[in-house]
Amino acid sequence: MRTPTRRHFIALASAGAVAGCGGQGGFSVVDPDHASAGTGADVGAGVQKLLVATTRTADPAPIAYGAGRAKTLDFARLAISIPPNHAVGQIERSRGSRADPARHFALTGAETLPDLEALVTAARAASTPGQEAVVFVHGYNNGFAKAAYRHAQVAWDYELKGPQIHFSWSSAANPFEYTYDRDSVLIARDALATLLRRLLREDGVRVSLVGHSMGGLLIMETLRQIALSGDRALLDRLSATTLISPDIDMDLFRAQAHALGHLPQPFTVAIAQNDRLLRLSSGLSGGAARLGSVEDLDQLEGLGVFVVDMTGIADTGSNHFLPGTSASAIALIKGLRDADALAPQSLSVGPVSIKLGG
Incomplete structure (x- = not known):
């Protein structure tokens, strides 16, 4: 086992600052010079709505949350405008706090919700028959606004019609605070379990769970916690579980899966063996392989995992969020989804895999 060095931390911070999981700053709102655009509809902008459950402490600004760890869940509703010239996989952010909805993502509506029942x-x-509520859990080094923008962008690009529920845990939004973020993930397990238990017990609401990077670790720890508390059968009500570039030690993932008895189906993992950030994360963890960049798929044998290998997708960045940031990956995945070629409903052996690109 290799010992992590200061160089590992600096390299991880540098990669995290430019990776898909990075992000600082707050929301941009419509500039008064463009106030006539209102919600953006007058200039052809679309609107993506998010419901929010967060463990972050509230900032003084309305509907803003920081890096602190709150003792209770907070809830909100957001409306984010998507510019008419939006490029798939991108977040067209204003450089300041004011935005032109014809060109930028912008917060056009926000309100707090009193409780989980609301x-x-x-x-x-917001749900109609056949639609799924997507619970999205962001990754390491994410500020509240950046993570919400990314969720809105992904939902918009994939044309997801069901309610979008954004679970925002207390990331420091600082690439040098990897350990703080890992601890925040562990602290957030109870809160995510509370949210999932309530949603999964709601008749008429189908729930799909998606986690990116360290958000995948939070999902697995939460599923394990729910199962060990005696509610394992509740997890089989999940419509689907997807981990994108999960920052999870391979030995830990196998232990989590075995603790569950069986993974809820379908269970999909998107990997990239050339994921730069996970390579650095591995260095911080003594060289232990990460699930999101696993090379030997035999390590997933018998777990019921459907693997989407995106190593061959061309990308000039960190390769850490290809299903969300690569236009070609998004097009390929949408095509497979629409052809019903993704994630068989049940896998008792495995892994089953599909390679995209290259």
Whole structure:
């Protein structure tokens, strides 16, 4: 086992600052010079709505949350405008706090919700038969606004019609605070379990769970916690679980999966063996292999995992969030989804894999 050095931390911070999981700054709002655009509809902008459950401490600004760890969940509703010239995989952010909805992502609506029941009611109202509520859990080094923008962008690019529920845990939004973020993930397990238990018990609401990077670790730890508390059967009500570039030690993932008895199906993992950030994360962990960049798929044998290997997708960045940031990857995945060629409903052996690109 290799010992992590100061160089590992500096390299991880540098990669995290430019990777898909990076992000600082708050929301941009519509500039008064463009106030006539209102929600952006007058200039052809779209609007993506998010429901929010967060463990972050509230900032003084309305509907803003920081890096602190709150003792209770907070809830909100956001509306984010998507510019008409939006490029798939990108977040067209303003450089300042004011935005032109014809060119930028912008916060066009926000309100707090009083409690979890209000969020569930809003999710039910936004859902029609056959639609899924997507619970998205962001990764390492994410500020509140950046993570919400990314969720809005992904939902928009994939044309997801069901309610979007954004679970925002207390990331420091600082690439040098990797350990703080890992500890925040562990602290957030109870809160995510509370949210999932309530949603999964709601009749008429189908729930799909998606986690990126360290958010995948939070999902697995939470599923394990729910199962060990006696509610394992509840997890089989999940419509689907997807981990994108999960920052999880391979030995830990196998232990988590075995603790669950069996993974809820379908269970998909998107990997890239050339993921720069996970390579650095591995260095910080003594060289231990990460699930999101696993090379030997036999390590997943018998776990019921459907693997989407994106190593061959051309990208000039860190390769750490290809399903969300690569236009070609998004097009390929949407095509497979629409052809019903993704994730068989049940896998008792495995892994089953598909390679995209290259």
